[in-house]
Amino acid sequence: xTQTIVIAEMSNNTVHASTAELVSAAIALxxxxxLVVPCTDASQADGAAGMGADSILAAKSGAFSHYDASGWAxxxxxxxxxxxxxxxxxxxxxxxxxRLAARRGLSVVQDAIAIxxxxxxxxxxxxKAMQTVSATGPVVVSVRxxxxxxxxxxxTDASVVATDGDVATSxxxxxxxxxxxxxxxxxxxxxxxxxxxxxxxxxxxLEAIADTIGAxxxxxxxxxxxxxxxxxxxxxxxxxxxxxxxxxxxxxxxGAIQHLAGMRSSKYIVAINKDADAPIFQxxxxxxxxxxxxxxxxxxxxxxxxxx
Amino acid sequence: xxxxxxxxxxxxxxxxxxxxxxxxVDLSTVKMVMSPYDEFAVETALQHxxxxxxxVTALTVGGPGAEKILxxxxxxxxxxxxxxxxxxxxxxxxxxxxxxxxxxxxxxxxVYCGKSAADTGAGSTGPGVAERMGWPSVSNIIGxxxxxxxxxxxxxxxxxxxxxxxxxxVVSCDKxxxxxxxxxxxxxxxxKKASVDVRSIEAPASSVSVVAHALPPAKPAGKSYEGGAAxxxxxxxxxxxxxxx
Ligand SMILES: Cc1cc2nc3c(=O)[nH]c(=O)nc-3n(C[C@H](O)[C@H](O)[C@H](O)COP(=O)(O)OP(=O)(O)OC[C@H]3O[C@@H](n4cnc5c(N)ncnc54)[C@H](O)[C@@H]3O)c2cc1C
Ligand SMILES: Nc1ncnc2c1ncn2[C@@H]1O[C@H](COP(=O)(O)O)[C@@H](O)[C@H]1O
Numbered sequence: 001x002t003q004t005i006v007i008a009e010m011s012n013n014t015v016h017a018s019t020a021e022l023v024s025a026a027i028a029l030x031x032x033x034x035l036v037v038p039c040t041d042a043s044q045a046d047g048a049a050g051m052g053a054d055s056i057l058a059a060k061s062g063a064f065s066h067y068d069a070s071g072w073a074x075x076x077x078x079x080x081x082x083x084x085x086x087x088x089x090x091x092x093x094x095x096x097x098x099r100l101a102a103r104r105g106l107s108v109v110q111d112a113i114a115i116x117x118x119x120x121x122x123x124x125x126x127x128k129a130m131q132t133v134s135a136t137g138p139v140v141v142s143v144r145x146x147x148x149x150x151x152x153x154x155x156t157d158a159s160v161v162a163t164d165g166d167v168a169t170s171x172x173x174x175x176x177x178x179x180x181x182x183x184x185x186x187x188x189x190x191x192x193x194x195x196x197x198x199x200x201x202x203x204x205x206l207e208a209i210a211d212t213i214g215a216x217x218x219x220x221x222x223x224x225x226x227x228x229x230x231x232x233x234x235x236x237x238x239x240x241x242x243x244x245x246x247x248x249x250x251x252x253x254x255g256a257i258q259h260l261a262g263m264r265s266s267k268y269i270v271a272i273n274k275d276a277d278a279p280i281f282q283x284x285x286x287x288x289x290x291x292x293x294x295x296x297x298x299x300x301x302x303x304x305x306x307x308x
Numbered sequence: 309x310x311x312x313x314x315x316x317x318x319x320x321x322x323x324x325x326x327x328x329x330x331x332x333v334d335l336s337t338v339k340m341v342m343s344p345y346d347e348f349a350v351e352t353a354l355q356h357x358x359x360x361x362x363x364v365t366a367l368t369v370g371g372p373g374a375e376k377i378l379x380x381x382x383x384x385x386x387x388x389x390x391x392x393x394x395x396x397x398x399x400x401x402x403x404x405x406x407x408x409x410x411x412x413x414x415x416x417x418x419v420y421c422g423k424s425a426a427d428t429g430a431g432s433t434g435p436g437v438a439e440r441m442g443w444p445s446v447s448n449i450i451g452x453x454x455x456x457x458x459x460x461x462x463x464x465x466x467x468x469x470x471x472x473x474x475x476x477x478v479v480s481c482d483k484x485x486x487x488x489x490x491x492x493x494x495x496x497x498x499x500k501k502a503s504v505d506v507r508s509i510e511a512p513a514s515s516v517s518v519v520a521h522a523l524p525p526a527k528p529a530g531k532s533y534e535g536g537a538a539x540x541x542x543x544x545x546x547x548x549x550x551x552x553x
Pocket of ligand 2: 315316317345368369370420422423424425426428429430431432433434
């Protein structure tokens with residue numbers, strides 16, 4: 001059996017739960033996974049226990065205190081075994097995957113949503129087609145979340161290795177997000193508004209529902225372009241963020257092809273639109289033909305009742 | 309006075325319908341355009357030149373058909389247009405090796421590219437080329453300033469970070485706050501006359517190859533309701549049928 005290496009997906013210095021899905025992907029590629037945890041302190045690797053890996057390597061380095069592509073790739077390359085490498089598919093992890101692949105003279109396959117032997121499938125043309133590639137020899141593969149089951153069991157103790165990589169860039173200033181809201185790229189549930197919301201103030205109705213169910217608030221490009229108060233960081237779609245949540249609720253969004261490009265792979269899609277012919281309904285699991293003024297208060301009350 | 313390189317790729321128009329015939333996408337009848345993020349990369353490259361002097365070269369790897377987007381880049385103000393002649397599928401290792409070699413040959417000191425190409429959606433080329441050059445890279449920037457060196461704004465851990473980038477470096481561009489300029493008549497005339505510098509570089513063999521393309525599985529028709537009151541029913545189904553709450 002070949003050796004596979006999983007780079008843990010980190011969030012606020014802890015191992016993100018989706019890492020266990022990456023271990024499953026590594027097993028599907030036929031290997032005994034070594035789970036490598038980039039950390040500044042070995043205790044940050046504690047969360048990797050029982051995620052199904054054969055062994056856990058806590059890669060400890062000051063280089064991991066903030067993300068720098070070349071520093072991270074060098075520090076991980078120095079200690080990770082050779083073989084096929086699996087990463088998450090967050091923007092940072094895809095960047096790292098590409099950098100690490102180049103460092104090892106390998107090719108990289110991004111956004112895998114299925115693995116069958118050596119065949120790896122990913123969406124291309126903004127999700128309008130699926131591409132299956134076959135790899136001979138080791139590759140680096142980034143894997144989307146919410147497609148593989150989480151692996152369990154396996155190693156519980158990490159061996160700690162020190163490593164280092166020169167950090168090339170330097171952060172001059174960090175600007176926290178204006179709101180404390182969850183970012184769409186990190187959320188399992190997203191409720192998005194489009195131009196049909198009528199004004200940016202009406203996004204408060206979406207925020208209220210988001211708070212009830214722990215969702216992030218997103219937007220269409222028309223909303224972002226029309227209203228100053230709706231920042232580009234909320235935009236979902238071709239020129240915004242690609243999201244893959246369990247639930248996507250589109251409110252007052254027509255469902256243009258470029259919006260679909262960013263959200264069509266969501267597990268469940270709810271659409272609320274007053275126009276029964278809006279293209280978004282062709283992609284919705286649950287479509288409600290109604291104005292948001294009519295539907296959102298009912299939706300919010302029901303959700304409040306259910307969430308206790 | 310840096311030599312600034314901007315990578316541009318030809319892709320299907322984002323409104324185009326994608327057709328699969330015989331296990332492969334068929335692009336023969338599709339309108340091809342510059343990949344949307346590459347427009348932001350061109351804009352950033354031009355702003356860099358305006359701030360620091362130097363020259364901008366737009367570089368593409370592709371067949372003769374890809375020269376149209378080089379002309380488009382020329383029309384909005386790049387100085388030189390270069391095509392590395394290549395045909396057919398290449399894996400990321402082969403493509404990045406070609407681009408790195410070309411950047412070396414051209415004496416590039418900073419490379420701008422798109423955050424991801426509209427066809428691959430990958431976002432691999434910028435960081436991959438940087439690693440091969442041994443340069444730093446910053447991806448997905450949403451803003452850049454050029455006084456006293458390059459500094460860029462990029463999303464980072466739940467906010468944005470302003471990061472200084474020592475040159476040479478590779479920077480990939482998101483949409484952010486960039487407003488892309490439109491060509492003027494003079495630019496369009498110049499682009500018509502401009503000649504493309506076509507070069508060929510030997511590419512290494514690919515170890516990743518395409519087996520098949522397919523359309524995404526059709527989604528079974530969903531449930532649809534009339535009137536806002538149905539939202540109560542949908543909320544219940546989200547919990548009891550979809551199990552997503
Ligand atoms: C290169 C390129 C890139 C693009 N990238 C993106 C992208 O990343 N993301 C993106 O979203 N778009 C993108 N677009 C734009 C896209 O084509 C659409 O213009 C955009 O998605 C439309 O946004 P919308 O649905 O909010 O607005 P509209 O198309 O104006 O739709 C508004 C909808 O709201 C409904 N409505 C109105 N009032 C109400 C009400 N009271 N209650 C309920 N429903 C109501 C209407 O029936 C309509 O369906 C891109 C376009 C191009 C050319
Ligand atoms: N064949 C190519 N020729 C020139 N630039 C390219 C090519 N492929 C990718 N790029 C550049 O790299 C960016 C990211 O592409 P990708 O890694 O495929 O997502 C694109 O937006 C372009 O700027």
